[in-house]
Amino acid sequence: MRIARALPLVERIYANIRFAILRPKLLSVMDLLLPASGRILDVGCGFGLFAAYFGQTQPGRTILGVDPDARRVQMATKVSMTLGLHNQFVAGDIRNVTIDGKFEGAYVLDVMHHLPADDQWATLAQLRESLVPGGTLVIKDITTVPRFGLEFTRLLDRAMIGMDAPLHYRHHRAWGEMLVSLGFDVRMVRVPDVLPYPHVVIAATRR
Numbered sequence: 001m002r003i004a005r006a007l008p009l010v011e012r013i014y015a016n017i018r019f020a021i022l023r024p025k026l027l028s029v030m031d032l033l034l035p036a037s038g039r040i041l042d043v044g045c046g047f048g049l050f051a052a053y054f055g056q057t058q059p060g061r062t063i064l065g066v067d068p069d070a071r072r073v074q075m076a077t078k079v080s081m082t083l084g085l086h087n088q089f090v091a092g093d094i095r096n097v098t099i100d101g102k103f104e105g106a107y108v109l110d111v112m113h114h115l116p117a118d119d120q121w122a123t124l125a126q127l128r129e130s131l132v133p134g135g136t137l138v139i140k141d142i143t144t145v146p147r148f149g150l151e152f153t154r155l156l157d158r159a160m161i162g163m164d165a166p167l168h169y170r171h172h173r174a175w176g177e178m179l180v181s182l183g184f185d186v187r188m189v190r191v192p193d194v195l196p197y198p199h200v201v202i203a204a205t206r207r
């Protein structure tokens, strides 16, 4: 509630919907998988809702959010300041942004399927390089089964981003194989929802 209240009306409604979709169970799983302290990279941070959430659950985390949408980055900065957090945000595309230093952890929350299919492997490879050995990358995405859940999600994604923007979902095993081939140890869990979203959370630890 505090995070949503730090935003203007339209974004506040969006924030309330996002928190309703990503129920406490799902966020708790991610929270436990992420390191409790150190530098954490938030890939595709949007309005910084979850940087605010994960920054509040473990104040020892220093979160850096990246998103190509400069207006979202501006909002994320405002939310963080309003809540007295020290999260930082930069406007940029994760595929070519320059970020100094390594991270103890990173998360990609409903962002991987927004990258073109041909860029997904290279982006994960780049994220591996941004982690310290033993660092954990947490991916929350949508898997491709059951089909109805996938099409339900696709419809809502298309309503948000339009028909032309890239959208490429993968089965959770395909993400797992890709991550293992890149040198991660992988665990994953499907998180049920009352809505038909086929959520999956993947924890990939850099070997």
Ligand SMILES: C[S@@+](CC[C@H](N)C(=O)[O-])C[C@H]1O[C@@H](n2cnc3c(N)ncnc32)[C@H](O)[C@@H]1O
Binding pocket: 018, 043, 044, 045, 046, 047, 049, 050, 066, 067, 068, 069, 072, 092, 093, 094, 095, 108, 109, 110, 111, 114, 115
């Ligand atoms: C569905 S929103 C999720 C936002 C946020 N992670 C959340 O869960 O509220 C997808 C986000 O990914 C961002 N995004 C899309 N392509 C990106 C890229 N190449 N690099 C970084 N972020 C990207 C979009 O701007 C958008 O904010």
